[in-house]
Every structure is written in C-alpha cells, then in structure tokens.
Amino acid sequence: MYHTALLVIDMQNGFLCEKSPLFIDGAPATVPACAKVIAHCRRQGIPVFFITRAYAADGSDVEQPRRDAWETGGKPLSPGCAKEISAEMPEAFGTDEHDYRIVKPRYSAFFATELDLILRRLGIQHLILSGTTTPNCIRTTCYDAISLDYRVTVLSDCTSSKTPEIQESNLRDMANVGAEIMDSEAVLHTEIERL
Amino acid sequence: MYHTALLVIDMQNGFLCEKSPLFIDGAPATVPACAKVIAHCRRQGIPVFFITRAYAADGSDVEQPRRDAWETGGKPLSPGCAKEISAEMPEAFGTDEHDYRIVKPRYSAFFATELDLILRRLGIQHLILSGTTTPNCIRTTCYDAISLDYRVTVLSDCTSSKTPEIQESNLRDMANVGAEIMDSEAVLHTEIERL
DSSP: OEEEEEEEEESSSHHHHHTSSSTTTSSGGGGGHHHHHHHHHTTTOOOEEEEOOOOTTTTHHHHHHHHHHHHTTTTSSSSSSOOGGOOOOOGGGGTTTOOEEESSSSTTTTTTSSHHHHHHHHTOOOEEEEEEOIIIHHHHHHHHHHHTTTTEEEEEEEEEESHHHHHHHHHHHHHHTTTTEEOOOHHHHGGGGGG | OOOOEEEEESOHHHHOTTTTTTOOOTTTHHHHHHHHHHHHHHHTTEEEEEEOOOTTTTTTTTTTGGGHHHHHHTTTTTSSSSSGGGSSSGGGOOTTTTTTTEEEEEEEETTSSSSHHHHHHHTTEEEEEEEEEEIIHHHHHHHHHTTTTTTTEEEEEEEEESSSSHHHHHHHHHHHHOOOEEOOHHHHSSSSSGO
C-alpha cells in the first residue's frame, strides 16, 4: 500500500507558452524532468494527480487581479482559446488510465476541490509537488497540505517561477515551514515509498 | 456603510517574545505602528479583527513540522504556558467592544474559521492585513482572500519576518498577484474607505 502521491500542478499550455499573458518563464524547461518523474511514479504504482486550471469562456471565474490580462491576452485556459494557450498539457507527460485529474478554480490544489477527500480515501500521507508556478500554486498547495497534516516534498527542478530569485526565495520559505526540498534526480533513483 | 476591515494576525506574546521558539525577529518593532492603525480604524468605525493562534495543552493541534520545537520550547500559545510566551496580545492594542476575535488553527486566517462568513455578512470587500509572520500567516491569508475575491492591502511596516530578505521577497510576490502594498503612514492620513 502506497502512502505517497505525485501532484502535477498547472503544467498547461496557458502557462507554458510565451504568447500567453500567464506565461511563466521558468516553466518550459521543467517539462522533461516532470515527464521523467511522472513515468517513474506510474511504474511504481504511485498515484499521479494532474491538477489543472480552466476558466469559463466569459471569464466569470478568473481571479479579479488577473481579469484584465486574461481578457486582453487571448483568454488563455478557456474554451475556444488558441490551442497554444489552452488548458492542454504537454504530450511528453502521456496518459495512464490510473491518473487522477482535478480542475481547480484558484491557486491552491485544495481550494474548493475534492483533492483532500480523494487523498484521504487512498490513505495518502505524503505529497510530492511539481508544476508551476512556485510562488503561487505550488506554495499555496504546500501550505494547505501542511495545514492538513500531509508531509510535503517539493521538487526544485520540477517547479518554476518567473525569475531565479523568486524560485529560490520561495523554496527557502517552504523549507522554513517544514517542506522537504529535493531535485528530481534524488527521486528517480529511489523507491518512492522510501523517500 | 464601510466595506473595509482590518485584520491583525498573530500579534501575540508567543511570536513577540525572544524566549519563544516561535519568535519572529521583526515583529516587536511593528507593535507601535499596528497600535496606531488599530486606533485609527476604530475611530472611523472600520471593523477590527484580531485573528490569533492558540494550541491545546497537549499539543494535539500543533502543525506537525512545528511540534518538536513547541514541545521543547515551553509550549507557547497554550494554556498554562508562561505569560511571556502566551496567546496574549500587546497591551498597546487596547480593547474595544466592537472588536472581533477569531482563533485560527493554522496559518491562514480563513483556514477552518468562520472569518469569511462574518466578512460576507458585514459586506466587507477590502481587507487590510497586518501582523506576523509575513511569509506564513499574512501570505496564506492574502492568497485565500484574493481567491475569495477580496481586494487586499498589506501594510509593509505592520507585518514582519525573521529577516529583511524574507520580508521583501514576500511583499514582492504578494504584489505580483495583485495585493496592494503600502505603509501605515499612508493609511493614517487617509479616510480608510477612500484607500
């Protein structure tokens, strides 16, 4: 029985494409490392959760401070927007019938979603966080997870920010509240349940 | 009818006293500015919410990563601990019959509390955040508030961190997601509802 799950957060065209107003500079470079960790977890039977963002076509659910950029920037992550800024994920991640998919309306993967309920039923106690962006969706998920008593590991090279400074200061703060920070190489050469 | 509320978060002996394992270096220096803003809001009829932390005597509700430090450090913020590291607030804040008090179990003022319900009933749309610590309780509250569609203002000299670097990097990240950052002087010379 596994007690660990991998969360892959917001790795979607709308955050990965330079033409999107929501583009995160550091995100495209993390796709290969994320793909390796995803495949490694699937091989070991570790549940993989793809947590993604999707906005309504009329923008009624876009965060207020982001609304203008969304409206004037091609309405990324919404139905009918250009594929290059859509809610789709990189093909390199592949698909597996055992994957879980959860759409979240805000930053944290726990905010107004069924994630905690599913993790509890699966007996998950330890979350490995990957995806983007480190200061927003990764970090809010990290704090909510710690608040809910999960052990948290953040993968430094599978998460990303607009600048190296933002990446480093956020990894520091998460380490300060008890998250474990490691890179994908450490994960790939380990039996996940022994992390 | 006001639409703004002041939140004063975790300004308690357990975070303000050097002898506490939860001491935040920058926090004591913010007490005078916080006291001025609290008095200014009370004078204008702006609701003041004191959001505080309290742990059970047996530590059963302490965050897991903080448990050891709490246990060996005099059990701050719990019944029966020394007054100097207790859940009490600075006398400089005074009391007012119109103050609201909410005890929160985790970082965010919204996590497992009735704060959002009370704010909605009061018609509050704008939150001014003060207190400690900037990377944890202020920031998680900020992100939850934005997620819940509140406008957020963070007072730079009424919030605090263990180091100036942590303070600055967290103010930067909160500004990046749409929070307004200002200092207490800007607030003290303004009619709050016109901020």
